[in-house]
Amino acid sequence: MKIDQSHTWPSTVEEARTIQETLRNLVITTDKLNTPIQHVAGVDVGFYHKMSRAAVAVLSFPDLQIVETSLAYRPTSFPYIPGFLSFREIPAILDALEKIKTIPDIILCDGQGTAHRRRLGIACHLGVLIDIPIIGVAKSLLIGKHEELPEAKGSWQPLIHQNETVGAVLRTRSGVKPLYISSGHRISLPTAIDYVLCCTPKYRLPETTRIADKLASDR
């Protein structure tokens, strides 16, 4: 797919913060999906030495079979700073997405969406840049609080930050640590939860992210 990479990336957190404050206004948290959903994709990034390796895995939906994958390498140019993950990972992800022929209807992204201090986690940032429906799927908490969660698969609780529901804590498998789900772009929280569950037939993590994870970190 064609991707506009003509913009420059910030070199300081101050600059990055300003970009977040600007882009947060472009995020859409209502459903604007292209139906029917035929393809879902997972994206992830692995690091070694000073290189970033981004992986994209496009799966058919709802059967979740691999349709296409891509890998891209690029020097890591931004450090990991909580709240600024997107500036470290997105450049390589865009390179990998550029190589994909099948444009996914929904992307599942490792990390938070709106469950972010400035409501612009990596899923929102990436979503606004490529204008594709995207869901933030994080394995741990960045911000917010929530009530205790029942042990049954499918149960969830709203994730609250500054009196606002910014995401959901979702049990994707009984008796296992929950995932933190939030809107990235062009999808509502309830719909995001539905699709995450559809992509999680067997393990804690969605098939999309499991495959992308493996591609990004396999040796």
Add this chain to the structure above:
DNA sequence: GCGACAG
């Protein structure tokens, strides 16, 4: 000031 802190 102190502790927390996606990947």
Add this chain to the structure above:
DNA sequence: ATCTTGTCGC
């Protein structure tokens, strides 16, 4: 994220 083998439990 990454460093790392076997082992306990369903």
